[in-house]
């Protein structure tokens with residue numbers, strides 16, 4: 001395991017206990033864990049005080065090693081994954097609708113790390129070699145996908161797949177993906193596979209070759225004067241993956257009349273929007289947050305059919321702290337994934 005002890009600390013090896021799987025639980029070896037920007041916000045207590053020592057990680061991929069006696073959906077040897085949460089109340093309206101990330105019941109959503117669980121312990125996430133999870137919160141990763149490059153689908157994949165599906169990305173639709181980082185590059189691939197005509201909106205042209213290789217047909221660099229004006233009124237759907245606290249009016253204005261602007265970047269501060277401009281195009285402004293278990297499985301199956309994975313840089317456990325700095329500086333192409341076999345035996 002790798003943990004961090006304070007907002008400005010460094011990751012170091014530690015040992016944590018995983019419980020023996022109960023009747024409905026599965027124990028699996030975590031082979032790869034993606035590094036999501038929200039791991040960094042949490043580890044550095046930028047989204048509120050974290051509980052230390054903290055083991056982050058909510059993009060887990062691995063292989064089942066043990067199943068409880070009542071488990072029916074998984075067998076030893078299966079390729080599996082865990083995303084942003086590991087449990088919820090299972091009874092509230094959100095849970096019954098398969099939207100467990102919005103659980104309003106007792107205990108609410110139990111996030112994969114940094115959350116007090118039903119056992120009275122804070123959850124420890126994916127930067128670890130094994131984890132025990134109830135089978136209801138476990139996903140099948142198609143055998144056709146390599147586990148290292150599939151791991152980021154558990155957050156970056158579902159975060160972008162869900163709003164692309166909900167708002168109708170598909171044949172005959174013009175879709176813009178704003179930002180081409182960990183989320184955005186997967187969003188481009190998924191939107192292309194859904195059949196949409198995809199454009200990338202990014203600050204500079206540094207990622208243009210990659211964007212076109214992922215299937216985008218147009219690339220707009222916002223640092224170039226008049227760039228957004230050129231595509232004003234063009235898109236049926238604009239998916240913003242950036243966390244910019246800025247005036248989003250020029251981006252919303254790239255929507256067609258009745259088009260949709262949807263945010264998944266979750267800027268911590270306030271963004272601005274001219275409602276007058278919004279009225280002029282009758283656009284819809286929406287937001288989205290990951291996806292529930294049924295939709296996450298649907299996304300993984302879709303990615304299996306279409307051969308979609310993240311573009312990853314696989315790193316060892318002792319590179320996590322340096323990798324965090326690179327993510328903050330947008331230096332990763334496009335997602336770091338930790339190879340947990342590099343963790344020392346303790």
Ligand SMILES: [Zn+2]
Pocket residue numbers: 036037038039058155156
């Ligand atoms: Zn994430």
Ligand SMILES: [Zn+2]
Pocket residue numbers: 088089090091092093094095096102103104105
């Ligand atoms: Zn619930």
